[in-house]
Amino acid sequence: MRIAMIGTGYVGLVSGACFADFGHQVTCVDKDADKIASLRRGEIPIFEPGLDALVAANVKAKRLDFATELKTAVAEADAVFIAVGTPSRRGDGHADLSYVYTAAREIAAALSGFTVVVTKSTVPVGTGDEVERLIRDTNPNADVVVASNPEFLREGAAIRDFKFPDRIVVGTSDERAKKVLGDIYRPLSLNQAPMMFTARRTAELIKYAANAFLATKITFINEIADLSEKVGADVQEVARGIGLDNRIGSKFLHAGPGFGGSCFPKDTRALIKIAQDHDVQLRIVEAVLAVNDHRKRAMSRKVANAVGGSLRGKTVAVLGLTFKPDTDDMREAPSIPLVTGLLDLGARVRAHDPVGMAQARKELPEIEYVDDPYDCVKGADAMVVVTEWVQYRTLDLDRLKATMARPVVVDLRNIYRPAEMAAHGFIYESVGRTPEPQV
Numbered sequence: 001m002r003i004a005m006i007g008t009g010y011v012g013l014v015s016g017a018c019f020a021d022f023g024h025q026v027t028c029v030d031k032d033a034d035k036i037a038s039l040r041r042g043e044i045p046i047f048e049p050g051l052d053a054l055v056a057a058n059v060k061a062k063r064l065d066f067a068t069e070l071k072t073a074v075a076e077a078d079a080v081f082i083a084v085g086t087p088s089r090r091g092d093g094h095a096d097l098s099y100v101y102t103a104a105r106e107i108a109a110a111l112s113g114f115t116v117v118v119t120k121s122t123v124p125v126g127t128g129d130e131v132e133r134l135i136r137d138t139n140p141n142a143d144v145v146v147a148s149n150p151e152f153l154r155e156g157a158a159i160r161d162f163k164f165p166d167r168i169v170v171g172t173s174d175e176r177a178k179k180v181l182g183d184i185y186r187p188l189s190l191n192q193a194p195m196m197f198t199a200r201r202t203a204e205l206i207k208y209a210a211n212a213f214l215a216t217k218i219t220f221i222n223e224i225a226d227l228s229e230k231v232g233a234d235v236q237e238v239a240r241g242i243g244l245d246n247r248i249g250s251k252f253l254h255a256g257p258g259f260g261g262s263c264f265p266k267d268t269r270a271l272i273k274i275a276q277d278h279d280v281q282l283r284i285v286e287a288v289l290a291v292n293d294h295r296k297r298a299m300s301r302k303v304a305n306a307v308g309g310s311l312r313g314k315t316v317a318v319l320g321l322t323f324k325p326d327t328d329d330m331r332e333a334p335s336i337p338l339v340t341g342l343l344d345l346g347a348r349v350r351a352h353d354p355v356g357m358a359q360a361r362k363e364l365p366e367i368e369y370v371d372d373p374y375d376c377v378k379g380a381d382a383m384v385v386v387t388e389w390v391q392y393r394t395l396d397l398d399r400l401k402a403t404m405a406r407p408v409v410v411d412l413r414n415i416y417r418p419a420e421m422a423a424h425g426f427i428y429e430s431v432g433r434t435p436e437p438q439v
Helices: 010-021 033-040 051-060 071-076 098-110 127-138 158-163 175-191 200-231 235-243 264-277 283-306 335-344 357-363 373-377 397-403 418-423
Strands: 002-006 025-029 064-067 079-082 115-119 144-148 168-171 195-198 315-319 348-352 382-385 408-411 427-429
Touching (some): 002 010, 002 071, 010 025, 010 064, 010 158, 025 071, 079 175, 098 127, 127 200, 175 195, 200 235, 200 264, 315 335, 315 373, 335 348, 348 373
Parallel strands (some): 168 195, 315 382, 382 408
């Protein structure tokens, strides 16, 4: 099959490379000429494990190429995927669909023969209807079906998620479109990936509902972590105890400083706005967003309490800046309100991240960045673990303690064991864990 992928951001580039690896002929299109030139040179603009090798292999096999103009790619395509950004619109939290609608108009003008136009971007319910209207207004003679095919990719594990999906959701009732998309995803049939065909609006809502539910699980366990600290329980054991119930499941039950990234904050806001536009109040989702925002701001106070209440003139070493490991994504990262709060409280902040410092400098230009975690903690009054990079799990604790001004560690990801930290002489604070009361 011939595929045009409009957009070479996270979703577009990963999806395009994986489709090419299935054996399809894929052209990824982006208006950013510098980005396309970099991709043609083999330079990947995002950090995603394995993506550089996947792109290189399929470019070499001539199954994957890149372009700044979509006309030829769309005209030759059996399916055109819209994978452009849908950021939160400034001022009201709605998804900004301007990139989607611009792409739809340009695609319409280039269509030739029967084509399935597929919305891969995360879009509000009803967006497919508007995309179809724009295409038909622009090109009334187009033989086109507009479908929805939301992505469910985790940054840091996107290639595996694409090739071994929990489900593939396709929103269309058109038999021709079902066949085209069935053929595109047929290579996954050996993995028995469930392909779910629904109405287009249902598919659009599935994406938002899934992200809102996962955000709810994270927020729930974070509130249980707060209660665990007060009553002397261990939130990790609580999470395991409830996660073993297969009605609940163990994933997304890891207490921490709050969720961030490109999807959960943006999509929960957008879902709330969609509901309000239809006179529905999603009280649970509203609470999830409010609790998460408050939690991220509160983490700086947790650090201040660990060093005795005041950070004025003290140096805090922050390990981990990206919103999760194995990505350089800083969007809505918990490190941003944390560091901002530390600075507001008078601290000097020094930071390290294995891959995210270039992006972090754009968000947090006023702090010091160092290339080695041991240099980061040198002379620090406290060390804060914000992102659970595997490199931080194996740090030499004796070396850390020897180089710090004060042996205070605030572990917001619970990557260390309290007993071990105490044995090495650290003043150790984690999330949702306190010593068991003596009985």
